[in-house]
Amino acid sequence: MTVTLAPKRPATVLTTNAVFVGRSIRHTLRNVDALIMAMVLPVMLMLLFVFVFGGAIEPGGDYVNYVVPGIILLCAGFGAASTAVDVAGDMTNGIIDRFRTMPIQGSAVLTGHVVASLLRNLLATGVVIVVALLVGFRPTANPLEWLAAIAMVALYILAITALYVAIGLAARSAEAANGFGFILLFLPYLSSAFVPTSTMPSWLQWISDNQPITPVIESIRSLLTGTEMGNSGILALGWCVLIIVIAAVWGTTLFRRKAARR
Amino acid sequence: MNTAIDIRGLRKSFGSQTVLGGIDLSVAAGSIFALLGPNGAGKTTLINILATLSLPDAGTASVAGHDVVRDARGVRGAISLTGQYAAVDEVLTGEEVLRMMARLNGYTPVAGRTRSSELLARFELTDAARKLVKTYSGGMRRRLDLAISLLANPAVIFLDEPTTGLDTRSRQSLWEIINGLAAGGTTVFLTTQYLEEADVLADRIGVINEGVIVAEGTAAELKARIGGDVVELRDASDELVREIPTDGTVHGLRAAIDQLDALAVPGTHVSIRKPSLDDVFLALTAHDSQLESNLEGARS
Incomplete structure (x- = not known):
């Protein structure tokens, strides 16, 4: 039997990633x-909101145009949540130890999870938009606005995925990561995703107006359906970048600590 | 004789608990060394330090000529670690896992495929190559895990309890593979709780207990350490009631029988047999006062 000899040097950083x-x-x-589930659940929720609650919320029947951006973000949240579970699994089941004893950059494991989450959630977003168009979503966006909206969604997915990676690193097990991650899934309900914040009691309105998801939703809504943008775009960008930076610092610290030699 | 692993005065504590109390060991290149000890003896901690996963508190260790603290990358380039639990991606196929790990080891995609096929054949996994790892048996997982370890053609392989939880047949098949590795020039450092495994595989055995090497040598040397024969006392249904090791002299034999007499335990017949590695192990790790004082001496 011929034996292929092992290479002299390990994989480059690029190959590893x-x-x-x-x-x-x-x-x-x-x-x-x-x-x-990541695709069906948001679609079901959208149909639920459009056909069941929609009539009561907005009797005119135009609710679908209002709710789609919110559903897209809800969907991104669902899809990214599993990243926490995947990361926690890799960190606790011994697989990270094998990577750590190889002459490669161990943190590339995390890059893999982030990129996969981005692709997975963009795909799910696409499915949601297609179904939305079928049930009467009528966006007014031109191609450039579409592109900007998708970029906004992608940035939001990155931000929330980065946060879930950090949660996955902080959790002691995949199950715990699942539990922690669940909390973040509530944020869209306390935003302008399903109803305008002006309809909420004033104390809740303050929370909704000042949490990161509302400006992200408002800017996507503005780009796709032409509603008032105001300062939502800037706020959304700021929030996403801020979340990514916090998650990156937190995640790096956790990874260093967990992957450090003790 | 070249030294593959050299350990001097290695110590490690977690909090107030001393896990390794000053380890000195030397393993010759191309040999199989078995670290034998009960759960919690410090086996995994030692392997983790040698494989650059943990840092020692004191002492030095070098693997394949690289210092484990100062030159971790050099060590990582020369070793493979197969941990206690086969750490392989469950939702991938065996072939996918190997090809992925081949890429991480620097193979080109084409060379990686070739090498993966060779290893799958060598470890009798060709039929299961396209099946998901989660459908593999424990023995198949271990073989896949070992195949991954071989991708890098490492100079030193660390195996942490490679056959724990496997059935006899899988265990024997792994033993053949491990023997084959050493025959090919690879240094194998393994931990085990099984005396038989150490006896069958290892060129040299280190017995570890409570973080201290209590004996080191070939299986024959260790057996000789306990000296002479073992006196067994059995009851009417041939159940073992008591056994007492002797130093092999007539005096020792008489002392053992006197001891049995003094214990006044029920028994019908006495026999004498040669010591097994089990006896050595029990004698070396038993919590008798003599050993305790030896350990205290070694720790301080």
Whole structure:
């Protein structure tokens, strides 16, 4: 039998990252149940809000145009939440130890999860938009506005995924990560996703107006359906960048501590 | 004789608990060394330090000529670690796992495929290559895990309890593989709780208990340490009632029988047998006062 000799040097940083992105995408594709849930759940929620609650919230029947941006963000939240579970799993089941004893950059494991989450959630967003168009969503956006809206969604997905990565690193087990992550999923309900914040009691309105999800939703809504943008765009960008920075610092500290030699 | 692993005065504590109390060991290149000890003896801690996962509190260790503290990257380039629990991606196929790990080891995609196929064949996993790892048996997982370890053609392989939880047949098949590795020039450092495993595989055995190497040598040397024969007392249904090791002299034999007499335990017949590695192990790790004082001496 011929024996292929091992290479002299290990993989480059670029190859390492590419391999881990491929690994996480494979994981996503293999986890068919989770993938389907990540797409079906937001669609079901959208149909629920449009056809069941929509008539009561906005008797005119135009509610679908209002709610779609909110559903997109809800969907991104669902899809990104599993990142926390995946990261916690990798950190606790011994697989990270194998990577750490190899002469490669161990943190590339996380890059893989982030990129896979981004792709997975953009795909789910696409599904939501297609179904929305079928049930009467009529956006007024031109191609440039579409592009800007998708970029906004992508930035939001990155931000929330980064946060979930940090949560996954902080959790002691995959189950715990799942529990912590659940809290973040409530944020869209306390925003302008489903009803204008002006309809809420004043104390709740203050929370809704000043939490990160409202400006993100308002800017996507403005880009797609032409509502008032105001300072939502700037606020949304600021919030997303701020979340990414906090999550990156927190995550890096946690990863260093967990992957450090003790 | 080249030294693959050199450990001097290695100490490690977690909080107030001393896990390694000053380890000195030397492992020759191309040999199989078995670290034998009960749960909690410090086996995994020692392997983690050697494989650059943990830092020692004091002492030095070098693996394949690289210092584990100062030159972790050099060590990582020369070793593979197969941990206690086969750490492989469950939702990938065996082939995918190997190809992925091959890429991480610096193989080009084409060379990675070739090498993966070779290893799958060598570890009798070709039929299962396209099946998801989660459908693999414990033995298959361990073989896949070992195949991953071999991708880098490492000079030193660390195996942390490689056969724990496996059935006899899988265990023997792993033993053959491990023997094959050493025959190919790889240094194997393994931990085990099984005396038989150490006896069958290892060129040299280190017995570890409570963070201290209590004996080191070949299986034959260790057996000789306990000296002579063992006196067994059995009851009418041939159940073992008591056994007492002797130093092999007539005096020792008489002392053992006197001891049995003094204990006044029920028994019908006495026999004498050669010591097994179990006896050595029990004698070396038993909590008798003599050993305790030896350990105290070693710790201070």
